[in-house]
Amino acid sequence: MKLASRMDRLGTETAFEVLAKAKKLEAEGKEIIHLEIGEPDFDTPSNIVEAGRSALSNGYTHYGPSPGLMEVRETIAQEVRETRGIDVSGENVVITPGAKPIMFFVIMALIDAGDEVLYPNPGFPIYESMINFVGGVPVPMELSMDLNFDIDLDKVVESITPKTKMIIVNSPNNPCGSIVSQSALKKLSELASENNIIVLSDEIYRRFLYGGDFQSISSFNGMTDRTIILDGLSKTYAMTGWRIGYGVMPIGLVESISKLSTNSVSCTASFTQIAAAEAITGSQERALEIVEEFDRRRHIIVNGLNSINGINCPMPDGAFYVFPSIKDTGMDSRVFADKLLQDFGVASLAGESFGEFGKGHLRFSFANSVENIEKALEKINQFVQSSS
Numbered sequence: 001m002k003l004a005s006r007m008d009r010l011g012t013e014t015a016f017e018v019l020a021k022a023k024k025l026e027a028e029g030k031e032i033i034h035l036e037i038g039e040p041d042f043d044t045p046s047n048i049v050e051a052g053r054s055a056l057s058n059g060y061t062h063y064g065p066s067p068g069l070m071e072v073r074e075t076i077a078q079e080v081r082e083t084r085g086i087d088v089s090g091e092n093v094v095i096t097p098g099a100k101p102i103m104f105f106v107i108m109a110l111i112d113a114g115d116e117v118l119y120p121n122p123g124f125p126i127y128e129s130m131i132n133f134v135g136g137v138p139v140p141m142e143l144s145m146d147l148n149f150d151i152d153l154d155k156v157v158e159s160i161t162p163k164t165k166m167i168i169v170n171s172p173n174n175p176c177g178s179i180v181s182q183s184a185l186k187k188l189s190e191l192a193s194e195n196n197i198i199v200l201s202d203e204i205y206r207r208f209l210y211g212g213d214f215q216s217i218s219s220f221n222g223m224t225d226r227t228i229i230l231d232g233l234s235k236t237y238a239m240t241g242w243r244i245g246y247g248v249m250p251i252g253l254v255e256s257i258s259k260l261s262t263n264s265v266s267c268t269a270s271f272t273q274i275a276a277a278e279a280i281t282g283s284q285e286r287a288l289e290i291v292e293e294f295d296r297r298r299h300i301i302v303n304g305l306n307s308i309n310g311i312n313c314p315m316p317d318g319a320f321y322v323f324p325s326i327k328d329t330g331m332d333s334r335v336f337a338d339k340l341l342q343d344f345g346v347a348s349l350a351g352e353s354f355g356e357f358g359k360g361h362l363r364f365s366f367a368n369s370v371e372n373i374e375k376a377l378e379k380i381n382q383f384v385q386s387s388s
């Protein structure tokens, strides 16, 4: 079957490929420690499961409106008003099966062939994939370890041209665990306003902060009208498999994004939306405990990695990933990740899975138990020792 040529431009998320490879090794009887996939290792809190279950019993089993149930859109809008201090209502919200479709739909709806999009690199691979897919021009904003993986504003200024249509911001960042500083966000917001640029702000990790308050670029002067916030429940409430996320956007864009929803998924499962409303309005105790636990693991993995010869691991300020440099081991990051999985049973991702500037790094998720993290650290150490 001859594929459409556009398929040549579609990238992927390596995490799912490595997960499949690791599962295959497990099926063959090998013990694998999973540090590749970005999902909390906890179960969804019971109040949320219960809300989903009772929604199923109460008939939330039918098609719903493409942008989502209005009462749930209102609940989300209220949370966004409280956490970002911006004036939005349910009319600004589109609910999707996971947050990822917001990326897909927004880039599809706004980027024409030849439009330039600045995006973080290393960054979530789907940004670059989608920009290429629609014929846009991906313009990487390098996040370098020398700058603590923050955005280099001088380079951003140089990269902006009359064709720049969008800037993608992701703070806290996957894979670096870094935060875009308040001053950088402010400067980016000024650049966006001066140059009539739209901002897609991926805030999915906003609750995973280990000190300091969350700051959204949408809160800066004039930004609500040019920002699309991408957020969701997958990470905060350990709801990855429920598939629930949302975008908060200027009202003028809602109809187009909903139309893309109608053309693809029709709507998000209604009972999932009811469960999401419970997640947002119910007790936050479990969500806070998860962040506390991740904070503890963050120190264990960073200290452990830094004690291994040739590995240099900065402390992440957010999300649940570390992105150490392995350059001093003299090994190629892809070879490192492959051998570590095949020979030592530790699944991780090579830095270049997140873009060209990720080369020489590995991404480990610390959404795994302390026991497994410690076991993995031992194996990584053995691997490095045996390779040097």
Ligand SMILES: Cc1ncc(COP(=O)(O)O)c(C=O)c1O
Residues within 6 Å of the ligand: 038, 097, 098, 099, 100, 101, 124, 170, 173, 174, 202, 204, 232, 233, 234, 235, 240, 244, 245
């Ligand atoms: C930066 C970033 N944005 C968005 C998503 C997508 O989240 P969801 O599972 O809700 O689609 C992820 C998931 O890994 C992510 O890392």
